[in-house]
């Protein structure tokens with residue numbers, strides 16, 4: 001009950017907005033469920049406070065607002081800073097949900113991965129300066145380790161709150177220039193099992209490129225769409241039984257893979273990789289055995305990176321990308337993996 005009072009009081013004292021408060025800027029994205037724009041506040045167009053992002057969403061926007069409100073109260077640092085969400089029905093016949101966030105920065109992990117300079121471009125962003133050090137595998141591994149750690153950290157926050165994101169991919173990870181860390185965005189496909197919100201997986205929302213083999217996050221024996229109170233009573237048990245959070249871990253493993261292997265960064269090559277992995281019954285070790293003997297220099301370099309320090313990176317990767325959800329590490333367990341024992345980038349040890 002206290003939670004509700006707190007939430008209510010918090011809402012009372014937070015600024016509220018309406019449609020006319022915003023001036024639309026550049027379009028940042030367009031999916032099947034909404035359009036995203038950079039916007040400024042009409043009253044403070046040039047202040048830092050006025051640097052915002054707006055998503056005009058369809059009916060699913062209601063769930064996304066709910067998820068963002070919950071994240072802000074429970075694990076604010078995991079995701080982009082949510083400002084406000086409301087139902088806008090003034091002009092159009094179909095209602096639209098408007099969601100507002102702080103503008104976190106220009107680059108998603110997808111943008112950064114596409115650059116030839118990856119991962120050094122990320123190092124510069126995190127440290128705020130270009131390091132005058134020789135380039136090489138060790139340094140790249142350090143940067144990748146730092147990125148994966150930040151991702152797992154954000155995911156652990158979400159999962160501990162009871163939220164599974166279900167659409168973890170480089171396009172939905174934004175580099176926050178303010179905190180110099182990666183944050184998760186786009187809770188449009190997320191589910192909160194502890195309260196039964198969006199309980200039935202909207203499987204059509206799942207991105208096949210990054211989706212774990214279990215299409216349905218909850219097992220098919222799980223009763224569908226229980227009312228909220230039933231879900232509250234059941235969900236901790238269901239969470240234990242089905243480990244739905246491991247869906248996000250699989251996706252994160254694929255991102256790890258893409259960071260290590262430049263040749264797997266394009267959509268087509270990732271799709272082809274997924275086909276190969278499926279043929280190997282989702283066994284990464286078996287996949288490695290089939291590709292390594294006849295692989296080119298670039299792929300070999302990726303394996304070399306993962307094999308550093310006694311193959312500890314490869315060990316972590318194979319503990320994330322596994323067919324069975326229960327054999328994958330949780331975000332918390334992954335953070336305790338020896339891969340992270342070595343120091344990452346300097347900025348990280350200062351900030352965390």
Ligand code: ADP
Pocket residue numbers: 028029030031033034035036053055080081101102103104105106108171172174185186187188
């Ligand atoms: P969708 O995928 O449903 O179109 P997203 O929430 O993923 O919507 O946002 C689309 C794009 O907008 C992102 O890929 C990112 O480039 C940009 N974006 C979203 N939120 C922010 C934010 N808080 N700060 C900066 N850019 C953002």
Ligand code: MG
Pocket residue numbers: 171172186
């Ligand atoms: Mg998105």
